[in-house]
Amino acid sequence: MSALELGAPWAYALGAILAMAAVTILCRAAPFAFFIKRRPPAIVDYLQKYIPPMIMTVLVLGSYKGISFRATPDWVPGIVAGLAVAVLHLWRRNTLLSILGGTALYMLLIRLM
Amino acid sequence: MPSLTEDRLPTGSRPALGPAFRASIPVLLGYLTIGLAFGLLLVRSGQPWWLAPVMSAIVYAGAAQFMAVGLLASGTSIAEIAALTFVINARHMVYGLSLLDRFAPCRRFKAYLVFALTDETYGILTTVAPPDGVDHESFYATVSALDQSYWVIGSTLGALIGGSLPFDTKGIDFALTSLFIVLLVEQIRVVRRPAPYLVATAATALAFLLVGPANLLIVAILASIVGILPFRKALS
Incomplete structure (x- = not known):
């Protein structure tokens, strides 16, 4: 995606940071989410x-x-x-x-x- | 109600802040200084200063943040940045796996505990026992929040004034290596079987030969898990 179309010059960086945050949370939460209902x-x-x-x-x-x-x-x-x-x-x-x-x-x- | 949640953590009324702060001092030294370096690097690469605290507040993953500085400067696509972040942080899935029982009874702060699970916080939470009379969940949450506050403060200071610091802090980040060594010694006191240490050492050596320093941790951790499986009968 072209970040410059989003307007501000830092919009691309902010978008990348949000994506990084989402991926990091996914990694940290995955085992807890996976075993939330089932016994490991x-x-x-x-x-x-x-x-x-x-x-x-x-x-x-x-x-x-x-x-x-x-x-x-x-x-x-x-x-x-x-x-x-x-x-x-x-x-x-x-x-x-x-x-x-x-x-x-x-x-x-x-x-x- | 799943059976996992039936166990309860020890509770108590003594304040958690004092013991949590003492447990977090090594991280204070490491995160403040490494955070400073990160904030300085980010601003020097052309980003506005406020991206440093924003990133440290919502991403909160040191290695991935350092990696991102270069990727952002070179205009790497967001999809590729996300994929590389996954490779760097995939090891945290294994951390969570070993905390399922410990975090299962947690209620108020569980979401934050999972969010804030860095290498250093993981090491403290799995190794340092909260003192008697202190609510365990509060202790875990306070350690986690203190650790993150050091990281946010360090990276903000680095972004704002990192270039004009009057003192030479070179080498102070060895505090984090020291912390890992102390936590390893404590693990050896508790888990008195040679197998996990030997397996992890062999796995790290193998990972280093296979992939070199980049992506060493995730490959070494996965190899450790595969390597410990054959010892199941012998260890239980």
Whole structure:
């Protein structure tokens, strides 16, 4: 569709944003809408338990998808600070301490290296 | 009345704001700064500043919003933008699947909880237990609303004054990676079986080899689900 025919120059952007909003809501609401009346099959009960740990694993690894091991020290701050977060959290189990400590270490390392 | 709705969430009269705010502080750091970057990028690409808060209020999906900046600037068709948004956000279908039971008893805020289900909010809601005496649904809704307010505020500030910030925030978005690591450690404390972690690691490696960094998450998540199916007998 030609956005310029809609008049204002931002009409196209606004139209695209509305479409994006509709698609995003569709994705987030789909499982709830699908199982609103029917009981999910047993396989979904099984998956509900193991999806969160798998997704957290994927999100952690996915955070590192941009690092390059060829450019030598570039990957060091992210890996070192990430390990620091895990160790800090296993040690003290204080969420804020782990996150603020790890982030501060990361910000320091990328400036030093 | 479907059987799903018979269960009840713990209720309580203690205010949810304090504990919800504490749970959301990592997201505050990440969303404010990444939102700033998004708002700045959007305005620099030639859009009016108010599109930033509008987008963050009604789309509220970080990766898709960043992608849209370039697509809008190059005049990509709305149909194509919608299709690409679907590819990026399809992973949220899986998130909802694992929250069916948790959200089933929710009433007042259920629609908003579903709307506002980002990666970070999902991680907090599935991992951080609300304290005793706090109404669980209020806790979930307050975390979700605080997270979105950080994103809207960050992107608005970025669009308005992003170019003239006096301090160097480079690297502060590592707070979100840190949050995911903390939530993973917490998951490991609860789900003490190696299979899901090993399957998800193998699935992510496979997805990276197959599609590279773009669309990594959705391919990795789908591969994880397929990969965990054979363990059903062993895990239950």
